[in-house]
Amino acid sequence: MTAQAIKDQSQERQKQMLSDYFDSLAHAKENGRKVVYTFVPGNLTELIANFDLLPVLPEINALQNGMRGRTGDFIHAAEKSGHSEDVCTYVKADIGMLKAGNMGPTGQPLPKPDMLLLSYTGCFTFLKWFELLRKEYADCPVVMLHVPYQGDGHVTPQMRKYVADQIRDKVIPALEKLSGRKFDPDxxxxxxxxxxxxxxxxxxxxxxxxxxxxxxxxxxxxxxxxxxxxxxxxxxxxxxxxxxxxxxxxxxxxxxxxxxxxxxxxxxxxxxxxxxxxxxxxxxxxxxxxxxxxxxxxxxxxxxxxxxxxxxxxxxxxxxxxxxxxxxxxxxxxxxxxxxxxxxxxxxxxxxxxxxxxxxxxxxxxxxxxxxxxxxxxxxxxxxxxxxxxxxxxxxxxxxxxxxxxxxxxxxxxxxxxxxxxxx
Amino acid sequence: MSTATEQSKVDALVSRAQALYEDVSFESVRRWKGQSECRKAIGFLPIYAPREVIHAAGALPVGILGGGDQLEIVRGDSFFQSYICHLPRSVVEMAVSGRLDAMDGFLFPSICDVIRNLSGMFQMLLAGKYVHYLDLPQNFDSELGGEFYRTELHAIADAVGALTGTRVTDSRLRGSIALYNQNRRAIQELLQLRTEQPWLVPTTEYYLLLRAGYLLPVDQHTALIDEYLQAVPHAGRRPLDNIRVLIRGAFCEQPPLALLRTLERAGCYVVDDDFVLGSRFIPRQLDETGDPWTALVEGFTRHSVSTASKYDEANTKGEDLVSLVRAVRADGVLLMAPSFCDPALLDQPMLQSALDKAGIPFTSFKYSEDTGQFQVIREQAGTFADAIKLWGKA
Amino acid sequence: MECFIGIDLGSTTTKAVALDSQGRMLGRGITNSRSNYDVAAQVARQEALTNVRFEMLSRALRAEGRFADAAEGLEAWLLAGYRHECFLGALTRLEDHCRRDLENPRFDSDRYTMNDALERIFKGIRADAAAAYTPGAASRSDFFRDLAGASFTAHAAEVSRQGGPAFDRLVGLFDRNIIPVENETETRSFQHLLMAGYRRAPDDLRQDDDALSRLLETAATAPLTEVRTVGTGYGRVRLPFPKECIRSEILCHGLGAHLMFPATRTVLDIGGQDTKAIQVDENGVVTSFQMNDRCAAGCGRYLGYIADEMNIGLHELGPLAMGARRRVKINSTCTVFAGAEFRDRLAAGQAREDIVAGLHRAIILRAMSLLARSGGIRNEFTFTGGVARNPAAVKALREVAEENYGGLTLNIAPDSIYTGAVGAATFALRDVVGAATTQEAA
Known part of the structure; x- marks a missing residue:
């Protein structure tokens, strides 16, 4: 077996995983699956899966669209609708995609969010991003998970408690309510x-x-x-x-x-x-x-x-x-x-x-x-x-x-x- | 009392404030510190820091709002790419040129990624100084964000107290809250007078008075505003045929004075704005009798004003802006944001759509603290004012 | 003679330098960069080699006792004659292109008058050239495009004023046809051109002497071997060279500055479209560098916009600023706003000299930030590029550098435009010499 072929195996595998994932998003609504938008840094994927919800990661859509050469038009559309030239192009690519009918990078439709889980880690723009998306999806609830910054170079017990308390008292109840399922710690x-x-x-x-x-x-x-x-x-x-x-x-x-x-x-x-x-x-x-x-x-x-x-x-x-x-x-x-x-x-x-x-x-x-x-x-x-x-x-x-x-x-x-x- | 006397009183107060504003080396802070060995000063960046805690620890809170258009940037630019706003350039310039030497510590409130990273740069550039990133909660639940913020307040009190040798007791903190309540009261009166009779309070004067509060000890600042409020109604000022505008977006990097003057000359009375926002971030009086920490926590989590850097939990920022426009009887809104200011610029589309929906005229432009040309802004603001005068008010 | 060539393909000009095997400068040439980089490189190289032959000629003339006295005058005439001949060759090609252009159907209505106008214009240009190519005549440029363009425009205006075709129509003809001319190279031999020049020299200099003819012929035909050529500069990737013969302009520039001023540790280069800050070690090896970002603010081009705005020549800007009396602080070095800011300040009553001096200081402050990014300024400090010829920029740099880094030796070479090409030629030489040394060792 050649090295190239060996490589292809894992790459093919990943490609298949990604394509299955976008398939499941495209058919989420008809399959009765609810959808949570969230961000990559500090994502709570295991927790979202705990309630059989599907995560959508807007940065991933933006970068996948970028690799497919679609973002130039999206950004242009967002800027035309009043977004500044100066700001994050992930946000504008996302807004532009939405305005163009919300077809995802694979050409399949992306489902609307049932919840925006604003686990905002390491980026203030995330906060504005979901404030903007909330306006686009009129009644979509937002759950804020404030993740403190390691300003002094380490995580303090108070910081850990703050985040853990928010997960327990805010995020889990919200996910339970959205999914109609009980949290399953096991x-x-x-x-x-x-x-x-x-x-x-x-x-x-x-x-x-x-x-x-x-x-x-x-x-x-x-x-x-x-x-x-x-x-x-x-x-x-x-x-x-x-x-x-x-x-x-x-x-x-x-x-x-x-x-x-x-x-x-x-x-x-x-x-x-x-x-x-x-x-x-x-x-x-x-x-x-x-x-x-x-x-x-x-x-x-x-x-x-x-x-x-x-x-x-x-x-x-x-x-x-x-x-x-x-x-x-x-x-x-x-x-x-x-x-x-x-x-x-x-x-x-x-x-x-x-x-x-x-x-x-x-x-x-x-x-x-x-x-x-x-x-x-x-x-x-x-x-x-x-x-x-x-x-x-x-x-x-x-x-x-x-x-x-x-x-x-x-x-x-x-x-x-x-x-x-x-x-x- | 002759109007001339009152006008000269006003002039004297304003020139005092202007001298403070133009002092980019913080000489006033140095002088204040020079009066006693144990005096310390703590600088804080936009937008908001709990000055009461710093004050209660026996230190002078000093607002650092950038170098404006006066400071020549020699080394500050070498730290930042062209797509980053101007404020951190001048702040770094001040730091590496020794202008901030009078500060014994710094607080960097959590408002954006640039200020956040600037805190780490200060830790590197001014190694040994107290540099703290103040993580203001975005969760406003008193049990969650509130409790987290309480630990932040205590940490700051301990750190600053260690510098001054003064422990922040509850009673000291209550005393500080009371002093700042006086200051809040004076500022609210100034705001109210400006909103009601904007011709009495030109924007540049109002702005300089607010800025003085970032350098003066709080009681002196309160007195300054009170004296101004007493004198200015009798200074013989007459209204002009100007429109009334509300300004949003200038909460961090500040517009140069010449830009404010340009707006006024273009026919705009500013009746509400977010300049020097930290000085009125909590617009109401805080409780002076109960647990002072709780007073500060609740002040922030429940009563602080809405701004782009704060998560809009209630999802009402657009409607709130519209109500405010009506409350201050503004004819239109100027959305003026510093170039490359993520929070302000990302906020704009949401504010614009709310204003659009309510039929409130608005216009938007970008500036930087050292903007040196006003031709475009002059024309834009002038056209905006003329259009409103011609086609009627909102 | 063995030559090692360095070619620096810049955004506005292309430079070539030839070194001998000892690393001594033999000749150098410059031309304007144009749409065809390959031709620009060829022209610059040809210019450099021409320069080499004139150098050889000069050495030979001075070595020969009989000619030594008249050498200076003769050389000047030979060079002027040579250049005149080259100019006339290019001019003939330009005229041919223009005439062919007139065969286009869109000239059906006025072909006769256009042809007539061309006749008069080119006659005028040739007369101008005869005067321009005499020793000692001042010239504002060496580039055919500039020289022919200025002359063409002047005569076209005259012809038009006297009832000929519209000025725009005539100048359009030039603009269209200069492009192919620039992309052609001189095909006649050096010897041919040299002898044509020789024939044009005054009689008293032209001694009817076989020895002189032989001497000229030897200089014209002595074999020049281009052992190796290294290309550099922004356009280097478009040079038709193998990859190992291409070096980054940063490396070349650092080495070139080191060769010109061996104690150099920091180099600042401000060109038309980019600014570079380079740190080198004691051997001229680059240890760190920074370039301006995509925005051209603070580059030479910015001064160009200001000069245009004031309707004066770029070279007049520096001397004007030297007359400043007050310091004016300019914050924006944005080329887009340069004109507006200038007008605003004039309207506000500030003096032209003071504003222009402020602009110079502003671009130097931009450069200071790049220098700081690259590691600061270390002694000695060498300033190169087009802007280094501007006295006000040099003054501002000296001031700001001293304010921030203390006393420094500031080196500025009058021919600093060749810095990158000198570095490239030296790399060419070292590639070969280095290889030879390795072979000996093996």
């Missing part, structure tokens, strides 16, 4: 157990990038690897199986001494090992990726793949403390970390993964990521002595991806690493 524990099994395998996969050469790309490949666990599949047997399969594929790649799979086959020589900070650009995802692999650059660790949980720093969903573990999960997502803690994390990635440099992709849409990134860059350069690179783009606004400009900077950056190596 099922939650079973699902959380499955979550933690899948999380173990995910961490193994992400950490495989410590090998030289790295068998994975932890950014461009990484966004596929985190897909199931960051979204609707955490806590399912599907996710457990997917991560087992993925892990076995990577084990095989290590055995064969192979580098990461790229859209054009296996990467040849690993020339640069890079840590990235910030989300990727979705509208030109392939082109952006090519700018890396065509130069032999491999991303060995990324912060973006931690927006849905910092599993590699030890967190696992803990079936023994189901509510508190959900609270800890929410508060532990990457964008909920203080800036100094983000810097510490990146520094440890630079060292643990023996990286040649830090590259920041600063996206216009996301101030949660972007504000302060230039300080992060300088601090990491200072602490590690490794060169930093800085490029700017956007999540799903094709107007903000200037390929020539980004390629120019990336090439300069990689050549600088090379030149500095020669000097050492």
């Amino acid at each position: 099922k939650l524990k079973r699902d959380l157990k499955r979550s933690s099994v899948a999380e173990d395998d995910l961490v193994w996969v992400l950490e495989s990038a410590r090998h030289k050469p790295s068998p994975i790309d932890a950014y461009f490949g990484g966004v596929y690897y985190i897909g199931p666990i960051f979204t609707a599949f955490r806590g399912t047997q599907d996710a457990v199986d997917y991560y087992q399969l993925l892990r076995s594929e990577i084990e095989e790649r290590i055995r064969l001494g192979l580098g990461p799979v790229t859209p054009e086959g296996n990467l040849g020589e690993e020339k640069y090992r890079i840590v990235t900070e910030g989300p990727p650009n979705w509208t030109s995802f392939r082109e952006f990726w090519r700018m890396f692999y065509s130069e032999g650059a491999v991303v060995v660790a990324s912060t973006y793949t931690k927006v849905g949980g910092l599993y590699d720093r030890g967190f696992r969903h803990d079936p023994a403390n189901p509510i508190e573990t959900l609270a800890d999960y929410c508060m532990g997502c990457y964008t909920n970390l203080s800036l100094p803690e983000r810097i510490n994390l990146i520094e440890s990635y630079m060292n643990e993964y023996q990286a040649d440099g830090l590259l920041i992709n600063s996206v216009k849409s996301c101030n949660s990521f972007s504000a302060g990134q230039l300080l992060i860059l300088r601090e990491i350069e200072k602490r590690t002595g490794k060169p930093g690179g800085f490029i700017e783009s956007d999540l799903v606004d094709p107007r903000y991806f200037s390929a020539a400009n980004i390629k120019n900077r990336l090439e300069s950056y990689f050549q600088m690493i090379e030149a500095r190596r020669g000097r050492a």
Whole structure:
């Protein structure tokens, strides 16, 4: 069996999972299933599943639409209807899609929300996003789950209690009311157990990038690897199986001494090992990726793949403390970390993964990521002595991806690493 | 009393406020601190911080609202991409240039991702100083958000108290609440006078008076406003044929004074706004007799004003704005937001649709704290005013 | 002679530099970048090689006792004659294109008058050129487009005023046909062009001497071997070079600045459309860099807009600002608002000199933020790019740099426009020399 075919298996599996998921959304109403919209960071997927409700994740729709080239028109439509040019394009892509008939990325209709679960972790725009959606869906109830920020660099017992109390006293009763079902703590524990099994395998996969050469790309490949666990599949047997399969594929790649799979086959020589900070650009995802692999650059660790949980720093969903573990999960997502803690994390990635440099992709849409990134860059350069690179783009606004400009900077950056190596 | 005397009294009060406003190095705070070894100052960023707690701990709460159009940005820009608003640039400029040295600590209230991350930047740039991210609750249930906020208040009281060596007792806190109640009363009177007879209270004067409250000790600020309120009705000011406008969106980064002047010259009386919003975030008197912590918690969770950074639990922000427009008899609304201000700009479509539905005229534009050209705004506001005068009022 | 070539394909100009195997500058050339980057690179390279041959010629003339005295005058005539010949060649091609254009049916009604007008215009341009290409004549530009364009416009206006076809119609002809001309290269040999120039020199300089002819011929035909060429600059990806012969402009710029001023640690380059802040080590290796974001605010182009707004030449802006008496604070460096802000301030009674000085300070402050992002300013500090030729920008930079980083040595080379090309040529040389060294070691 060739490496390409092995890869295809997990990728095919994920594709199938995603397509089944969008199918179930398309037929939710006729099947009598109710739908909860919520966000990726700090999502309460196991809890939503506990009431047999279907989660819809608007960022995922926006990014999937971005990869399919649909967001330019959506954003334009939203701006025409009064949304500012200055604000988050995920929001505008979502509003634009809604105005265009709410056909999802797969071309199937998306169901209207029966509830907006505003678990707002690490991003103020989420709050405005659901306030806006609430207006679009007249009577849709909103449940606010305020997740405090780790402003002082850690989670305090008061913070944990605040979130856990909200889950117990606000979120669960609201979900019970919406679904007409009683909360089933035993099922939650079973699902959380499955979550933690899948999380173990995910961490193994992400950490495989410590090998030289790295068998994975932890950014461009990484966004596929985190897909199931960051979204609707955490806590399912599907996710457990997917991560087992993925892990076995990577084990095989290590055995064969192979580098990461790229859209054009296996990467040849690993020339640069890079840590990235910030989300990727979705509208030109392939082109952006090519700018890396065509130069032999491999991303060995990324912060973006931690927006849905910092599993590699030890967190696992803990079936023994189901509510508190959900609270800890929410508060532990990457964008909920203080800036100094983000810097510490990146520094440890630079060292643990023996990286040649830090590259920041600063996206216009996301101030949660972007504000302060230039300080992060300088601090990491200072602490590690490794060169930093800085490029700017956007999540799903094709107007903000200037390929020539980004390629120019990336090439300069990689050549600088090379030149500095020669000097050492 | 001659009108000339009263006018010169007003002028003196306003120039005092203006001098404070123009002081981007916080010399007034330095002078205040210089009077005693143990005096401390705590800076807070927009929008709201519980100043009573800082005051009760024996420190001076100082509002930090950016550098306006006076400050030359040399290093501040190097920390921020072009798509981030201007306020953090000038705040960082002030920090790295030593202008904020008079502060012994900082509170960064939770209003947006930029201010949130700025708190971490301060932790790095001013290592060793007390820098706290004040996570104001978005859950307003007293048992949930209220309890969480109570722990926040205690944490701040302990931290600031450790700096000053003064423990925040219940009675000290009650005393502070009483002083700030006086200040709230004075500000509400100013607001009311401005709404009723806007020609008496030009926007620039009103604005400078509010800003002074972010630098002066609270009792001095209350006295300043009271003196102004006494003098200004007799200063011989006459109404003009201006329209009455309500302004929303300026709750964080502040418009430069020249922009406010431009609006007035374009024929607009501002009868309601959200400038310097933290000074009137809780518009009513707080309980001075019971548990002072509960008074502050309830003040925030139950009585604080609606703004873009606060979750609109009741889902009534549009209707509330419409009612307010009617209550202050505004002819129209100016939605003016700082460029790249996520909360204000994301709020706008919701406010616009409510205004549309109610048939209230509005116009919107963006600004930054160092906007230097007003031609477009002048024309836009002028056209807006003329159209309302011509085609009738809302 | 062995040559190592560096080509810097910038957004407004394309530069080429030729080095010898010792790394010494042999020649350099510049042309305007145009729609066809390949041609721009070829033209710049040809210019550089021409420059090399003139350098060889100069050395030979001075080495030969008999010619040494007259060398300077002769060289000047040869160069002027050479350039004149090149100009006339391009002009003939331009005229051919224009004539062919007139065969288009849309000229059916006025073909005769248009042809007649062209006849007069081109005659005028040729007369202008004869005067322009004498040693010592001042020229505002070296580029064919600029020279021919200015002359064409002047004569077209005259012809039109005297009852000829409408001015717009004539200028339209130029605008359409200059593009293909720019994308063609000179096909005649150096020798041919040189001898044509020689024939044009005054008699007293043209000694009927076999030795001189031989000397000219040797210089014209001596083999120039281009051992290796490295391309750089913003348009480098469009150069038809193999990948290993392309280097990032950042690396080239850092190395070039190091070669010009070996103690350089920080480089600031402000060009037409971008600004770069670069840190280099003691060997000229780039250790950190920052470039402006997608917004061109604060680049040279911004000053261009202001000059347009004031209806003066770009080069007049700096000297004007030097006359400022008061400091005016300008906050926006947005090119879109530049004109409006300027008018607003004039209307508010501020002096032109003061506003313009404020604008210079504003773009320097933008540059300071990029410098701070890249790691600050370290001594020595080298300033390059088109804006480095502007005295007011240099003054503002000196002030702001000293205010924030203390006393510094600020280097500005008059020919800093070639910085990137010098770096690229040096990479070309090092690629080969480095390879040879490796072979010896093996």
